[in-house]
Amino acid sequence: MPPTPAVPDGRRATLADVAAQAGVSVALVSIVMRGAKGASPATRERVLEAARAIGYRPDSRARMLRSNRTHLLGVQFEIQEPFHTDLVEHLYAAAESVGYQIALSAVAASRSERQAVESLLGDRCEALILLGPQAPAARLAELAALLPVVSVARRLRPPVPGVHVIRTADDEGARQAVDHLVSLGHRDIAHIDGGKAPGAADRRRGYRTAMNRHGLADRIRVLPGGLTAQDGATAADALLAAGARPSAVLAFNDACATGALSTLFRSRVSVPEEISVVGFDDSRLARLPHVDLTTMAQDIARMAELAVTRVTERLEASDTPTGQDIVAPHLVIRGTTTAATAG
Amino acid sequence: MPPTPAVPDGRRATLADVAAQAGVSVALVSIVMRGAKGASPATRERVLEAARAIGYRPDSRARMLRSNRTHLLGVQFEIQEPFHTDLVEHLYAAAESVGYQIALSAVAASRSERQAVESLLGDRCEALILLGPQAPAARLAELAALLPVVSVARRLRPPVPGVHVIRTADDEGARQAVDHLVSLGHRDIAHIDGGKAPGAADRRRGYRTAMNRHGLADRIRVLPGGLTAQDGATAADALLAAGARPSAVLAFNDACATGALSTLFRSRVSVPEEISVVGFDDSRLARLPHVDLTTMAQDIARMAELAVTRVTERLEASDTPTGQDIVAPHLVIRGTTTAATAG
DNA sequence: GCGTGCTTCTAGAACGTTCTAGTACCCGAG
DNA sequence: CTCGGGTACTAGAACGTTCTAGAAGCACGC
Numbered sequence: 001m002p003p004t005p006a007v008p009d010g011r012r013a014t015l016a017d018v019a020a021q022a023g024v025s026v027a028l029v030s031i032v033m034r035g036a037k038g039a040s041p042a043t044r045e046r047v048l049e050a051a052r053a054i055g056y057r058p059d060s061r062a063r064m065l066r067s068n069r070t071h072l073l074g075v076q077f078e079i080q081e082p083f084h085t086d087l088v089e090h091l092y093a094a095a096e097s098v099g100y101q102i103a104l105s106a107v108a109a110s111r112s113e114r115q116a117v118e119s120l121l122g123d124r125c126e127a128l129i130l131l132g133p134q135a136p137a138a139r140l141a142e143l144a145a146l147l148p149v150v151s152v153a154r155r156l157r158p159p160v161p162g163v164h165v166i167r168t169a170d171d172e173g174a175r176q177a178v179d180h181l182v183s184l185g186h187r188d189i190a191h192i193d194g195g196k197a198p199g200a201a202d203r204r205r206g207y208r209t210a211m212n213r214h215g216l217a218d219r220i221r222v223l224p225g226g227l228t229a230q231d232g233a234t235a236a237d238a239l240l241a242a243g244a245r246p247s248a249v250l251a252f253n254d255a256c257a258t259g260a261l262s263t264l265f266r267s268r269v270s271v272p273e274e275i276s277v278v279g280f281d282d283s284r285l286a287r288l289p290h291v292d293l294t295t296m297a298q299d300i301a302r303m304a305e306l307a308v309t310r311v312t313e314r315l316e317a318s319d320t321p322t323g324q325d326i327v328a329p330h331l332v333i334r335g336t337t338t339a340a341t342a343g
Numbered sequence: 344m345p346p347t348p349a350v351p352d353g354r355r356a357t358l359a360d361v362a363a364q365a366g367v368s369v370a371l372v373s374i375v376m377r378g379a380k381g382a383s384p385a386t387r388e389r390v391l392e393a394a395r396a397i398g399y400r401p402d403s404r405a406r407m408l409r410s411n412r413t414h415l416l417g418v419q420f421e422i423q424e425p426f427h428t429d430l431v432e433h434l435y436a437a438a439e440s441v442g443y444q445i446a447l448s449a450v451a452a453s454r455s456e457r458q459a460v461e462s463l464l465g466d467r468c469e470a471l472i473l474l475g476p477q478a479p480a481a482r483l484a485e486l487a488a489l490l491p492v493v494s495v496a497r498r499l500r501p502p503v504p505g506v507h508v509i510r511t512a513d514d515e516g517a518r519q520a521v522d523h524l525v526s527l528g529h530r531d532i533a534h535i536d537g538g539k540a541p542g543a544a545d546r547r548r549g550y551r552t553a554m555n556r557h558g559l560a561d562r563i564r565v566l567p568g569g570l571t572a573q574d575g576a577t578a579a580d581a582l583l584a585a586g587a588r589p590s591a592v593l594a595f596n597d598a599c600a601t602g603a604l605s606t607l608f609r610s611r612v613s614v615p616e617e618i619s620v621v622g623f624d625d626s627r628l629a630r631l632p633h634v635d636l637t638t639m640a641q642d643i644a645r646m647a648e649l650a651v652t653r654v655t656e657r658l659e660a661s662d663t664p665t666g667q668d669i670v671a672p673h674l675v676i677r678g679t680t681t682a683a684t685a686g
Numbered sequence: 687g688c689g690t691g692c693t694t695c696t697a698g699a700a701c702g703t704t705c706t707a708g709t710a711c712c713c714g715a716g
Numbered sequence: 717c718t719c720g721g722g723t724a725c726t727a728g729a730a731c732g733t734t735c736t737a738g739a740a741g742c743a744c745g746c
Contacts, residue, residue, distance in 0.1 A: 408703070
């Protein structure tokens with residue numbers, strides 16, 4: 001059955017059209033559409049039928065314009081960043097469960113953070129959830145003066161008042177990874193770090209702390225790395241060239257780890273038999289069957305849920321203080337780690 | 344300097360606030376804000392200054408509500424699909440260049456296509472750009488009755504009236520891939536196919552056609568595959584088990600190709616020395632340094648540009664017929680193909 | 687007969703913008 | 717001095733919704 005193309009002329013159907021069709025007032029149709037109370041079951045049915053007949057669909061702009069609330073949470077994310085797209089997926093679910101909607105605004109090569117945020121503000125989002133924002137603290141403060149802001153996966157030092165931060169316990173994650181390797185009997189554990197990437201300093205510190213705690217201070221070896229596969233590959237080259245090869249490597253993140261893996265494969269060093277490798281993030285990459293990387297998983301679902309909660313509770317009670325939520329990561333054991341060979 | 348927190352109470356500043364501040368009428372402020380003509384340079388400056396002072400920001404909802412045009416193109420995409428996110432990136436650029444804006448609506452585990460599209464319709468998008476839509480033809484026809492619709496990367500058979508299709512010449516791509524391998528001296532070229540995935544039939548056909556054309560009809564070997572890395576790995580296992588190993592493999596897509604690669608690595612079959620591998624899509628995966636996959640690139644920028652063009656030209660002149668645009672792919676030679684070893 | 691209270695419904699004003707149809711003014715031509 | 721025609725500006729009505737106030741109807745208790 002064809003979907004009855006709206007009203008006579010090209011316009012989309014409005015409340016008034018439905019009202020005319022059903023022979024009631026506009027206000028009553030509004031009541032029915034919102035599911036508010038104040039309409040008898042009989043008319044309710046009649047109105048709904050009329051709406052269906054002429055293909056009425058509420059206009060969210062008009063709706064938001066009138067009711068001062070938009071119930072819109074603006075999300076800025078990097079469209080090419082798998083970690084961000086994972087988060088977005090969970091944000092949809094989290095927002096829906098508390099009666100809010102998500103407005104997406106991507107950052108891409110052709111679209112700056114500034115543009116992304118401006119567009120969200122123009123849509124009158126009630127709050128901003130920024131994934132890994134690069135904006136300077138001053139800019140964030142400026143935004144925070146306007147509406148509740150939360151920064152996910154980007155630590156702010158010093159904290160910016162009005163901006164709540166949600167991040168993974170990077171140091172704790174690195175410690176867990178080292179603990180895992182040590183429990184497998186490894187002692188020569190190297191770390192390919194993330195340079196100046198967000199979180200890199202914490203992971204480096206976590207690695208050092210754990211090594212010290214296990215009495216392996218003299219085995220600490222930090223190789224300059226980065227957040228791309230290329231960085232990992234280069235670092236692994238350096239590692240092999242150096243001669244004394246460690247029995248395990250903790251990489252800054254999964255991309256870096258896969259880069260290292262590829263170097264090892266090419267050099268016919270078998271993983272995990274000759275060397276164990278641990279990544280960080282539990283990205284899609286790590287889960288690919290031929291990568292099958294042991295890694296520290298960030299609790300993305302939890303982070304998304306926290307982001308929505310923090311922001312909505314500030315909308316409801318505007319005096320809620322901002323702070324920081326640090327989410328614990330957990331180890332996911334896959335195929336790139338195994339017990340150290342004796343000796 | 345602090346960003347002067349809007350108007351006395353909590354409200355966001357409106358045209359009326361700016362008007363009051365600058366001592367002019369609301370209509371004039373509107374003129375200045377739109378950059379329309381009808382204001383003297385002097386007042387223009389004064390109004391802009393007032394707007395800046397109280398932190399005015401236009402309300403896009405009200406703006407769209409009043410002017411019948413929204414200049415909004417709704418884009419439905421799979422948030423986890425790298426091919427889609429690549430497209431989105433180019434869509435932003437393409438839309439901007441013709442004065443339209445993009446409204447994103449993601450499909451995810453927790454969000455169905457229906458929800459995604461409903462939200463776009465509620466925002467009163469003027470047209471829909473659907474990336475790889477799964478919706479049945481009837482549903483698409485229903486949407487097409489409402490507004491211009493274009494389906495990217497999803498062939499519709501039979502064509503749905505009102506829905507324009509933009510897709511890659513999959514058969515042509517497979518032929519080019521085979522040509523490349525043949526030109527390198529390969530003759531035993533197998534194809535790991537995509538089963539029932541969109542485009543798979545065309546790529547299979549292109550492979551067969553090319554093999555025939557090169558007089559290699561008796562070397563045709565199609566292995567059941569799929570679109571995941573796992574599918575590729577499994578198919579490669581079968582290939583090796585079968586004994587008579589081909590000298591080259593054309594995989595359905597990059598994910599499938601990397602799956603095959605991993606099996607080959609593990610089985611110590613060196614690529615490309617012993618066997619050449621070609622993927623399809625030129626996804627991010629293919630570009631990773633340790634994958635470095637020769638592949639058929641889809642012309643994403645062109646597809647995005649076409650999507651925007653087709654849809655906007657229908658908005659401007661509603662009688663533009665719908666049809667199909669078939670975009671040529673091109674070969675990207677990387678490290679997984681080389682000349683066949685003699686014999 | 688008259689208030690009271692409940693349900694069902696409606697008129698009309700908002701929301702922040704753009705657009706239409708003006709008014710007010712100035713300048714030069716007749 | 718009036719007319720025409722531009723430029724600078726403004727009042728007020730839209731756009732499609734929600735919300736506030738209140739009206740109409742009805743049953744009930746006195």
